[in-house]
Amino acid sequence: MRIETVKVPISAFSKKYNLSPREQDVLQLMIERVVNAEDISQKLGISQNTVRIHVKNINSKVGARSKTEILSAFIDFLEKHYEKIILGGSSQAPLAAAANQFPS
Numbered sequence: 604m605r606i607e608t609v610k611v612p613i614s615a616f617s618k619k620y621n622l623s624p625r626e627q628d629v630l631q632l633m634i635e636r637v638v639n640a641e642d643i644s645q646k647l648g649i650s651q652n653t654v655r656i657h658v659k660n661i662n663s664k665v666g667a668r669s670k671t672e673i674l675s676a677f678i679d680f681l682e683k684h685y686e687k688i689i690l691g692g693s694s695q696a697p698l699a700a701a702a703n704q705f706p707s
Contacts, residue, residue: 616680620664625649629657634677638670 613634617627625647632643640651640658647654658670667673 612677612681612685615684616677619680620661622661622664623657626657626661626664629654630661630673630677633670633674 613627613631616622617630622630628647629643632638632646637643637646640654643654644651658673661673662668665673665676667676
């Protein structure tokens with residue numbers, strides 16, 4: 604799955620959980636496997652403390668306790684609302700199909 608493919612689902616997920624535009628930016632980077640506060644802060648031009656606040660706010664809005672749980676909630680959202688995107692016409696289970704989209 605290309606990162607561009609998940610922009611619409613990120614927008615829908617963000618709308619569902621009322622994420623701010625900056626929280627969406629943080630989520631986008633987390634999905635792109637940029638999860639370290641230092642790396643996120645450099646990419647967004649904000650302080651690491653601000654990144655931590657955004658992650659804390661996302662956790663609160665999504666009902667998660669960690670970045671892993673945020674990403675798990677996003678995957679669950681994809682499975683429920685974007686099955687065709689994940690499956691790409693395949694009969695595989697959604698997570699298996701999504702996992703096959705990423706290079707090892």
